[in-house]
Amino acid sequence: xxxxxxxxxxxxxxxxxxxxxxxxxxxxxxxxxxxxxxxxxxxxxxxxxxxxxxxxxxxxxxxxxxxxxxxxxxxxxxxxxxxxxxxxxxxxxxxxxxxxxxxxxxxxxx
Amino acid sequence: xxxxxxxxxxxxxxxxxxxxxxxxxxxxxxxxxxxxxxxxxxxxxxxxxxxxxxxxxxxxxxxxxxxxxxxxxxxxxxxxxxxxxxxxxxxxxxxxxxxxxxxxxxxxxxxxxx
Numbered sequence: 001x002x003x004x005x006x007x008x009x010x011x012x013x014x015x016x017x018x019x020x021x022x023x024x025x026x027x028x029x030x031x032x033x034x035x036x037x038x039x040x041x042x043x044x045x046x047x048x049x050x051x052x053x054x055x056x057x058x059x060x061x062x063x064x065x066x067x068x069x070x071x072x073x074x075x076x077x078x079x080x081x082x083x084x085x086x087x088x089x090x091x092x093x094x095x096x097x098x099x100x101x102x103x104x105x106x107x108x109x110x
Numbered sequence: 111x112x113x114x115x116x117x118x119x120x121x122x123x124x125x126x127x128x129x130x131x132x133x134x135x136x137x138x139x140x141x142x143x144x145x146x147x148x149x150x151x152x153x154x155x156x157x158x159x160x161x162x163x164x165x166x167x168x169x170x171x172x173x174x175x176x177x178x179x180x181x182x183x184x185x186x187x188x189x190x191x192x193x194x195x196x197x198x199x200x201x202x203x204x205x206x207x208x209x210x211x212x213x214x215x216x217x218x219x220x221x222x223x224x
Contacts, residue, residue: 043215100153
């Protein structure tokens with residue numbers, strides 16, 4: 001079992017729709033959770049971090065964490081073509097080592 | 111403020127040769143990380159420096175890889191001798207001491223070993 005699992009996609013949504021990206025992790029001791037966006041050929045860019053159960057909203061992005069289910073999600077409202085990228089889920093157990101998922105490719109159709 | 115920079119952006123070498131990758135973190139960031147992404151796989155942690163000290167090198171694949179951060183500023187990652195399976199993108203990231211978990215990534219070095 002991979003430590004951080006994501007559906008590789010691609011996930012295709014129409015412009016203006018909600019994109020829902022999901023991630024599960026195996027280590028119950030995980031404490032910090034991150035979503036990175038990576039455009040093709042570019043470096044990962046942190047877009048959201050979440051540390052406690054519940055929802056965290058930042059603009060069009062909402063991160064959701066459920067530690068009991070070992071589940072993290074990212075919702076993108078009013079999806080735009082510029083949101084088309086690979087979204088990486090990453091998890092840290094409290095130290096500085098971060099474990100990444102393989103990423104989900106998102107396509108937003110104009 | 112300048113971001114994390116990496117050099118070179120691309121490197122093509124033959125099996126058995128040596129390559130040295132360089133990373134310059136954001137000024138003032140004590141934490142520096144090296145990661146690698148091989149084709150089709152997830153980004154894998156290699157090691158973590160705090161200033162010039164190695165805090166965690168559990169992700170280093172083998173002793174052909176040597177990372178240094180003399181003076182606690184820039185870091186180098188040397189691969190000697192390079193093997194075919196070392197091909198991939200090597201990312202460097204840095205973070206402040208206080209916000210250690212907000213890591214800023216560099217553009218990466220794309221290494222191809224032929």
